[in-house]
Amino acid sequence: MGEQLTAVVYERSAPTDAEPTWSDLTITDSAEGGLCLPPATKIPIASTTRTFGLKRRVLEGPDICNIDIRPAVDLYNQLESIAGILGDYGKIEWEIHDRHEYFRLCQTKVVVLAGCDVNETTNMATTYPAVCPTAPLSWAVIDQYKIYLLQDGAGAEALLRSDGAPVGVLITGFETAGNLIRQNSAIREDIRFSNQANILVQSFGISYAYDGVTILRDPFNRRFTCADGTYTEVPAFSLTTATKGQKAIVRSAYRTAPYEESFWFDPNVFTQLLMEPPVAPAPNFKFNPVDYTGMVQMYNIPDRICNPDGNVIFHRLHLAAASYPVEPERGVAFVHERCDPMGCTDTCQS
Numbered sequence: 001m002g003e004q005l006t007a008v009v010y011e012r013s014a015p016t017d018a019e020p021t022w023s024d025l026t027i028t029d030s031a032e033g034g035l036c037l038p039p040a041t042k043i044p045i046a047s048t049t050r051t052f053g054l055k056r057r058v059l060e061g062p063d064i065c066n067i068d069i070r071p072a073v074d075l076y077n078q079l080e081s082i083a084g085i086l087g088d089y090g091k092i093e094w095e096i097h098d099r100h101e102y103f104r105l106c107q108t109k110v111v112v113l114a115g116c117d118v119n120e121t122t123n124m125a126t127t128y129p130a131v132c133p134t135a136p137l138s139w140a141v142i143d144q145y146k147i148y149l150l151q152d153g154a155g156a157e158a159l160l161r162s163d164g165a166p167v168g169v170l171i172t173g174f175e176t177a178g179n180l181i182r183q184n185s186a187i188r189e190d191i192r193f194s195n196q197a198n199i200l201v202q203s204f205g206i207s208y209a210y211d212g213v214t215i216l217r218d219p220f221n222r223r224f225t226c227a228d229g230t231y232t233e234v235p236a237f238s239l240t241t242a243t244k245g246q247k248a249i250v251r252s253a254y255r256t257a258p259y260e261e262s263f264w265f266d267p268n269v270f271t272q273l274l275m276e277p278p279v280a281p282a283p284n285f286k287f288n289p290v291d292y293t294g295m296v297q298m299y300n301i302p303d304r305i306c307n308p309d310g311n312v313i314f315h316r317l318h319l320a321a322a323s324y325p326v327e328p329e330r331g332v333a334f335v336h337e338r339c340d341p342m343g344c345t346d347t348c349q350s
Contacts, residue, residue: 111133152330171216224259269327
């Protein structure tokens with residue numbers, strides 16, 4: 001179908017009159033159709049056209065020679081460990097990709113400022129507004145956008161419901177989640193007594209919801225430095241020397257980054273599409289199926305020069321997906337001050 005696809009998304013339609021006019025059911029002499037043909041008001045239907053395309057990333061592990069590693073430790077256990085490490089690497093790759101895609105495709109980007117103030121863009125901008133945050137995220141800011149989003153139809157595909165009403169999902173870091181609870185003693189008590197409130201929330205793996213919002217904690221949400229309104233993302237990991245090779249550790253600059261990102265999450269902001277591999281597109285043509293989910297595959301490819309005896313293997317992961325924008329207006333990305341554990345509050349309280 002091509003490298004770039006076009007999606008037509010049909011938008012919401014609603015009455016624009018404060019009180020739409022309903023006509024009395026009356027019989028009018030000589031009116032064509034009588035009661036069977038009342039006048040009709042046409043409902044406008046709007047659509048938005050957006051383009052999207054497939055993105056992919058291929059990862060490979062190191063070449064492994066069975067003779068090199070057999071004397072050191074048990075071969076089977078070592079290969080299992082390597083496959084597990086590579087699988088975890090692929091999972092982290094997906095998480096990084098999906099965070100960036102959600103930010104890119106959510107319509108509203110918000111910088112949290114002191115005094116319950118914000119600076120926002122609502123046009124699917126590719127960056128945050130050019131101002132640095134001056135406050136942590138607060139319930140007052142969350143409540144403001146919760147109301148806007150629910151009015152804009154964000155509850156239709158809510159992941160959770162409580163007493164029939166949609167429960168919004170905020171994805172944020174551990175420090176911000178703890179600070180939201182500590183900001184207000186009354187809120188803290190409300191959350192404490194909501195722990196056993198709703199079995200639907202608990203079935204999702206969450207123990208509480210407050211005022212129609214529940215919190216999912218992301219241990220590696222995006223963090224930034226900011227200078228004169230220009231944001232620089234701080235990667236979560238860096239490499240350091242191990243006995244052999246280099247190992248990944250959490251970057252110290254990530255732990256101390258002054259700003260971080262939170263999302264109002266709606267599953268309908270975009271749909272992630274995976275490519276179906278063509279295996280038999282025509283007679284006499286057959287291809288090996290490729291798993292584009294990033295499953296760890298092991299290969300042993302004989303080669304006269306590099307692998308003549310077939311005793312060198314390597315692992316390969318193929319990740320590919322397209323982000324199909326559906327309802328970008330239902331998503332919000334917040335950038336705000338990051339709080340150290342037990343160290344950050346804010347005077348802006350709801």
